[in-house]
Amino acid sequence: MKSLTVSKAVTALMLAGLVLLPLYSQLAGNVFILTLFTRIVILALAAASLNLIMGFGGMMSFGHAAYLGIGGYAVGMLAQEGVGSGFIQFPVALAASALYALVIGALSLRTRGVYFIMITLAFAQMAYYVASGLARYGGDDGLTVYKRSDFSGLINLGNRTQFYYLCLACLFGVLFLIWRIVNSRFGLVVQGLRSNEQRMQAIGFPAKRYKLVCFVISGMMCGLAGALLANNTDFISPAVMYWTRSGDLMVMVILGGMGTLFGPVMGAVVFLLLEEFLSQITEYWALIMGPLLLLIVLFGRGGIMGLLGRFNRG
Amino acid sequence: MLLVVEQFLNGLQFGLLLFLLAAGLTLVFGIMDLVNLAHGSLYMMGAYFAATFAAWTGSFLLGALLALGATLILGIVLEMSALRHLYGRDHLDHVLATFGLILFFNEAVRLIWGPAGLALPLPAWLTVPVPILPGIHYPAYRLAIIVVALLVALLLYLGVMRTRIGMLIRAGASNREMIGALGINIKLLYTLVFGLGAALAGLAGLMQAPILTVQIGMGENILILAFVIIVIGGIGSIRGAFLAAIFVGMIDTLGRAFLPNLLRQVLSGAAASTAAPALSSMLIYLLMAIVLVVRPEGLFPANRR
Numbered sequence: 001m002k003s004l005t006v007s008k009a010v011t012a013l014m015l016a017g018l019v020l021l022p023l024y025s026q027l028a029g030n031v032f033i034l035t036l037f038t039r040i041v042i043l044a045l046a047a048a049s050l051n052l053i054m055g056f057g058g059m060m061s062f063g064h065a066a067y068l069g070i071g072g073y074a075v076g077m078l079a080q081e082g083v084g085s086g087f088i089q090f091p092v093a094l095a096a097s098a099l100y101a102l103v104i105g106a107l108s109l110r111t112r113g114v115y116f117i118m119i120t121l122a123f124a125q126m127a128y129y130v131a132s133g134l135a136r137y138g139g140d141d142g143l144t145v146y147k148r149s150d151f152s153g154l155i156n157l158g159n160r161t162q163f164y165y166l167c168l169a170c171l172f173g174v175l176f177l178i179w180r181i182v183n184s185r186f187g188l189v190v191q192g193l194r195s196n197e198q199r200m201q202a203i204g205f206p207a208k209r210y211k212l213v214c215f216v217i218s219g220m221m222c223g224l225a226g227a228l229l230a231n232n233t234d235f236i237s238p239a240v241m242y243w244t245r246s247g248d249l250m251v252m253v254i255l256g257g258m259g260t261l262f263g264p265v266m267g268a269v270v271f272l273l274l275e276e277f278l279s280q281i282t283e284y285w286a287l288i289m290g291p292l293l294l295l296i297v298l299f300g301r302g303g304i305m306g307l308l309g310r311f312n313r314g
Numbered sequence: 315m316l317l318v319v320e321q322f323l324n325g326l327q328f329g330l331l332l333f334l335l336a337a338g339l340t341l342v343f344g345i346m347d348l349v350n351l352a353h354g355s356l357y358m359m360g361a362y363f364a365a366t367f368a369a370w371t372g373s374f375l376l377g378a379l380l381a382l383g384a385t386l387i388l389g390i391v392l393e394m395s396a397l398r399h400l401y402g403r404d405h406l407d408h409v410l411a412t413f414g415l416i417l418f419f420n421e422a423v424r425l426i427w428g429p430a431g432l433a434l435p436l437p438a439w440l441t442v443p444v445p446i447l448p449g450i451h452y453p454a455y456r457l458a459i460i461v462v463a464l465l466v467a468l469l470l471y472l473g474v475m476r477t478r479i480g481m482l483i484r485a486g487a488s489n490r491e492m493i494g495a496l497g498i499n500i501k502l503l504y505t506l507v508f509g510l511g512a513a514l515a516g517l518a519g520l521m522q523a524p525i526l527t528v529q530i531g532m533g534e535n536i537l538i539l540a541f542v543i544i545v546i547g548g549i550g551s552i553r554g555a556f557l558a559a560i561f562v563g564m565i566d567t568l569g570r571a572f573l574p575n576l577l578r579q580v581l582s583g584a585a586a587s588t589a590a591p592a593l594s595s596m597l598i599y600l601l602m603a604i605v606l607v608v609r610p611e612g613l614f615p616a617n618r619r
Contacts, residue, residue, distance in 0.1 A: 060406055107603060111610040114349060114405050118545045119606045122599040125538060129599075133592025243538060247351075247413045254410055286421035293414025297407045298399055 007308035011262045014269060018168060022161045034160050035232075036276060041167045042228045044268035045174055047252040049221035052178050054250070055259030056187065057214045058194030059109075062117045063124025064249050067097045067219050069131055069241035071226020076143040076236040086149030086157070090227050097223025098216050100127070105215035109208055121243055131238040142237025145230055157231050167228050171265070174221050179261055181217070190214045255296060257305025266304050319450055321571040322564075327456050329563020330463035334518035335536060336543040336555040337470060338511025344487040344550025346504050348397060349405050351412035353515055353540065354533025355419035356392075360385045360516025361523040361532065362423060365432040374437045381520045382513055389512020393505050401504070420530050431529035434520075459521050466517065467556060474552060483507060487550050539566075542602045548612030558613065562598055569594030 018041065025034040046068055053059040074093035083089065104123040111119055137143045148157040157163045181187045189210050192200045201207045230236040239245075248271070256267025274292075278285035300307055339353050363384045368377025396415070400408055436455055443451035474480035482503055485493045494500045519533070526532065543562050547554025574590035581589065605613060 054406075060409075062409065107607050111606050114343075114549065115545060115606060115610055117349075117405065117409065118541055119603060121538065122542060122545075122602045126596050126599040126603075129592045129595040132595075133589050135589070244413075244416075244534070247409070250406075251410060251413065254406065284421045284425050286417040287425065290414040290416070290418030290421065293417070294396055294411045297403075297411040297414070 007305055010308055011266070014262075014266060022164055026161075031160070034164055036272075038160070038164045038167055038232050039229075040269055040272045041164070041171050042225050042232060043249070043252065043272065044265040045167070045171045045228070046222050046225035047249050047256070047264035047268045048171070048174055048178060049218045049225065050249050051253045051258060051260075051264040052181070052221070053215055053218040054253055055263070056178075056182055056194065057190045057211060057218075059211060059215060060117045061120040061215075061218075062243070062246050062250065063104075063120035063122075063127075064218075064222055065241050065243070065245035066100065066124040066127040067222035068226040068229055068245065069127060069236070069238065070097050070100055071223035071228075072230035072236035072240055073131060073134075073137070073143070073226075074223070075149060075227045075230040076145045077137055079145050079147055079149075080137060080143065084147050084150045086151040089149050090224070093223050093227040094220050097219045097226070101216040101219025102212070105212045105219075109211050109215065121246070124241060124246055125243060128238050128241040128243075131241060138237070140238060142235055142239070145234045145236065148231045148234065149227070163231070167232075170224060170228060174224070175261060175265070177221075181214075182261070186210070186213070251293060255293075255303050257303030260303075260305045263303055263305040270304060316450055317571070319447065320452065321568055323446075323452055323456065323460070324571075325564035325567035326560065327460050327463075327563070328567050329560035330460055330467070331518050331522055332536070332539055332543055332563050333467060333556050333559035334463055334514045334521075335540040336547070336559050337467075337552055338514040339540050340544040340547070340550055340552060340555045341483070341487075341507050342511045343544065345483060345490070345507055346401055347490070348400060349408040349412065350397070350511075351409060351537065352392070352415035352419065353511070354537030355416055356385055356389060356512045356515040356533070357519035357522075357536060358419065358423065358528075358530070358533035359388055360519030361434070361528040362427060362432065363516070364520035364523055365434040365528045366427075368434055374434075374440070377434075378520050382516055385516025385519075386509050386513040389516075390505055390509040392512070393508040397508065398501075398504070416534070423530050429530065431527040433527060434523040436524045455524060462517075462521065466514070470514075470552065479503075479506070539598065542598055545612060546602055546605045548615040551612070551614045554612060554614030562601070565597050565601065566594065569597050 018037070021037050022034060025031065046064065049067075050061065050064045053061055071093040074096050075089045078084075078089045078092060104120070108116055108119045108123065131137075132140050148163075151157070155162050155166055157166065182191070189200065189205050193205070193207050193211060197207050226240070229240070252267035252271045253264045254267070255271055256265065257263030275285060275289065278288055282288070296303075302309070335353065335357055338356075339350065342348050342350050342353070360381055363381035364377050366377075367380040367384070368374050371377050371380070392415075396411070400411055440455040440458060442454050444454045444457055446452045446457070472480075474483055482493060482498055485498075486500070486503060486507075490500070493503075518536075522536075539562060543558045544555055546562070547556075547558035570591065573594045577590050577593070
């Protein structure tokens with residue numbers, strides 16, 4: 001029981017920090033940190049969505065960045081066509097992500113293991129090339145979003161603090177949803193499928209249907225992150241969907257602790273802060289980051305969350 | 315006609331190059347069960363070594379040979395220092411650890427050689443066009459790539475099918491625990507196989523170097539293609555990798571060459587010329603998706619040879 005309290009305390013500390021961050025930014029007059037953390041919160045949301053299928057569902061998707069692009073392009077393309085209302089943009093982003101997840105999920109879930117990793121990667125690369133071919137929407141160069149999503153006075157996305165809290169609210173909402181899903185009957189079935197699919201099927205659960213629904217939910221969550229990301233950078237380009245971005249998301253999940261609720265958030269915060277910190281001391285930050293990842297894989301099983309648990313147990 | 319023959323040969327050349335890369339990957343995967351994303355980095359290192367050594371020695375061939383040796387050594391060092399500890403781990407661990415290695419290699423190259431790309435100039439005797447059919451000339455260097463790659467493929471086939479080490483490799487691919495139990499030094503075998511795969515990747519990289527520029531990240535796109543190939547061909551199968559590599563090389567090259575014209579028949583000129591490259595890049599992934607859906611094990615699965 002004691003081990004739980006340490007990781008819980010650290011998690012609570014981190015969440016409190018996230019909530020109070022704009023206050024600090026205001027007091028210290030540090031605008032940069034707020035922009036940085038907005039990005040962190042959005043990517044934490046994406047990592048949390050990946051964790052739902054990877055950690056709880058056992059589906060190792062190596063193409064999750066595709067949803068970031070789809071959500072982002074939904075916002076960017078609609079804005080380009082003169083539809084600035086967030087009430088249209090966000091639902092479209094979610095619907096597009098869901099549709100994509102439904103199609104590629106139905107195909108990919110026929111395979112498993114490494115083949116699943118590779119086929120999700122292949123589909124994401126396809127999405128990447130489709131985006132590169134969209135001449136009307138910037139093609140390779142990407143698309144500038146001149147106006148952020150307009151929620152008709154309800155919330156102003158142009159205001160840094162308001163936008164940050166919107167992203168944070170989305171993150172907490174998604175985490176709550178994941179928590180509810182994981183502890184529901186549906187979530188238990190999905191976790192059962194991760195442990196032993198044959199047995200679950202023998203009991204009479206339609207394995208593929210459960211996995212597919214989980215896959216689609218995760219895709220929609222990540223699509224939301226994409227829509228927020230496009231608003232954050234005022235820009236969307238195919239580079240968001242490149243396979244190394246999917247790799248980054250995987251790193252965040254595993255770094256934080258796969259299959260734990262708050263692990264991916266922790267992972268995103270640590271990964272992106274580390275990236276920021278290392279790139280400030282040296283231009284060649286990846287020279288340290290790369291081997292660090294290797295060491296984490298070799299010695300840090302269970303990620304930060306696992307480490308916190310172990311640390312307490314002694 | 316000229317264009318068709320030329321593009322066909324280009325496709326063959328690209329396919330064979332992809333085979334060199336995919337062969338190492340599929341061996342490592344089939345035998346050690348290791349997903350090595352850093353394979354593309356070895357390809358990149360091969361190209362950088364070749365450009366450097368060729369500049370030092372002033373000879374293309376000598377530089378290429380030295381680069382081949384250097385990649386072999388680099389592969390062995392990499393296996394012994396890092397990857398060895400990943401055997402038997404989850405595939406996800408492999409993906410993550412070797413992803414870290416990609417970051418490391420890209421950055422190391424940027425530190426050592428700088429962010430700008432290098433060029434590997436060809437000697438004069440390799441730049442002349444060679445008549446292959448009456449009235450049809452083809453660059454000697456590309457022809458040389460085809461010959462070298464075919465030779466390596468043949469050697470690899472003979473080596474794997476006809477020698478004792480090859481027998482051990484095949485045995486390792488079908489049952490790892492068993493050959494260990496039979497008293498074979500698996501550690502050494504693994505290191506050798508990894509070194510061989512690294513050398514093949516290096517060879518592909520240094521041969522491609524004069525055609526494209528040598529630059530950071532050059533290994534990443536082609537690595538994904540190599541993965542597509544081994545998935546289509548069936549993981550662990552060299553024959554499958556060979557056929558799939560030729561197939562993918564052809565589709566990619568011919569798609570890039572002829573799709574724009576085909577598209578122009580149905581689309582406006584501007585739309586066609588932007589859509590075509592994207593579409594031909596997509597073709598391969600589409601092919602892979604179809605293969606995986608129809609035959610999830612790949613076309614030539616290794617354990618059903």
